[in-house]
Amino acid sequence: MVHQNYDKIIEKIARVSGLDKNEIERKVEAKRAKLSGLISREGAAQVIASELGINFDNEKLKIDELLPGMKRVNLIGKVLNISPVREFNKNGKEGKVANLVIADETSNIKIVLWDTNHIELIEKKQIDIGHVVEIGNASMRENEIHLGSFSEFKKSDEIIEEVQTQISSKEKPIIMFRNMENVKNRSFIMQIFDPKFFNVCPECKRKVENSGENYSCQQHGIVFPEKRALLNIVLDDGTETIRAVLFQEGIGSLGFRNLENREAFEEQKKEFLGKEMFFSGNVRMNKFFNNMEIIIDRAEEIDLNALINELEVK
Numbered sequence: 447m448v449h450q451n452y453d454k455i456i457e458k459i460a461r462v463s464g465l466d467k468n469e470i471e472r473k474v475e476a477k478r479a480k481l482s483g484l485i486s487r488e489g490a491a492q493v494i495a496s497e498l499g500i501n502f503d504n505e506k507l508k509i510d511e512l513l514p515g516m517k518r519v520n521l522i523g524k525v526l527n528i529s530p531v532r533e534f535n536k537n538g539k540e541g542k543v544a545n546l547v548i549a550d551e552t553s554n555i556k557i558v559l560w561d562t563n564h565i566e567l568i569e570k571k572q573i574d575i576g577h578v579v580e581i582g583n584a585s586m587r588e589n590e591i592h593l594g595s596f597s598e599f600k601k602s603d604e605i606i607e608e609v610q611t612q613i614s615s616k617e618k619p620i621i622m623f624r625n626m627e628n629v630k631n632r633s634f635i636m637q638i639f640d641p642k643f644f645n646v647c648p649e650c651k652r653k654v655e656n657s658g659e660n661y662s663c664q665q666h667g668i669v670f671p672e673k674r675a676l677l678n679i680v681l682d683d684g685t686e687t688i689r690a691v692l693f694q695e696g697i698g699s700l701g702f703r704n705l706e707n708r709e710a711f712e713e714q715k716k717e718f719l720g721k722e723m724f725f726s727g728n729v730r731m732n733k734f735f736n737n738m739e740i741i742i743d744r745a746e747e748i749d750l751n752a753l754i755n756e757l758e759v760k
């Protein structure tokens with residue numbers, strides 16, 4: 447992931463300066479050597495860029511080019527959704543905050559507005575879902591773009607035909623997980639709890655309750671329910687442990703079968719405990735236990751050959 451960031455900076459320097467990529471990389475290595483390796487490759491590349499007089503400041507970036515920690519970021523995107531404006535009271539100071547999601551053709555990202563003038567545009571619907579907005583002088587915090595009073599936020603006349611509505615999951619360690627975030631993580635299965643079963647309506651797949659002998663769906667009345675499983679496991683990637691919840695899709699991708707058979711379950715459990723895999727899903731705050739958990743929608747085998755090839759290329 448880090449290498450990808452570096453490559454993007456190098457590409458940008460090459461594009462703007464017209465210099466050969468190899469030459470830029472040599473400059474980066476020379477800079478690092480001079481600083482006794484105390485600076486990351488990304489950091490050294492940024493220094494080279496500024497020495498070449500390349501100013502990233504006024505350049506509009508695509509959403510998938512945004513890197514954590516970036517400042518004075520400019521971008522445009524189409525508003526996909528807007529969350530209700532929230533009021534808060536912090537240390538006796540009242541304020542408002544608004545969240546929206548914007549997308550371009552490469553990806554989408556959450557935007558956080560702190561300035562009352564910006565928030566007013568949302569409240570008055572001068573900026574609304576479907577509008578294209580221009581953002582200037584914003585900063586990246588984690589995977590979000592934050593706008594302060596020095597930032598620009600205005601409607602743009604540019605047209606964005608196709609937007610990437612699929613939220614890309616970023617690979618990150620468990621300790622960095624944040625609520626509501628889509629993440630991918632490589633970790634070990636430390637614990638597998640007994641599966642739980644519940645019934646859903648065959649039409650709308652919503653949970654149904656049994657009333658006497660019958661199962662009834664709020665929308666579809668009395669139905670013959672489908673039985674579904676839920677599996678709780680614990681993951682550990684060395685930075686932290688987290689409880690993970692798997693439903694139908696997640697269980698299927700994990701490779702667990704025939705959960706209702708006790709013996710088969712115990713056999714599979716032995717096979718999966720201690721196994722390392724890639725997991726993708728959405729992080730949620732479990733309000734009951736007051737801790738983070740992840741709803742896994744995909745578990746993938748680790749392709750060691752692919753990982754080795756990737757390392758050799760770098």
Ligand SMILES: [Zn+2]
Binds near residue numbers: 649652664665666667
């Ligand atoms: Zn139903």
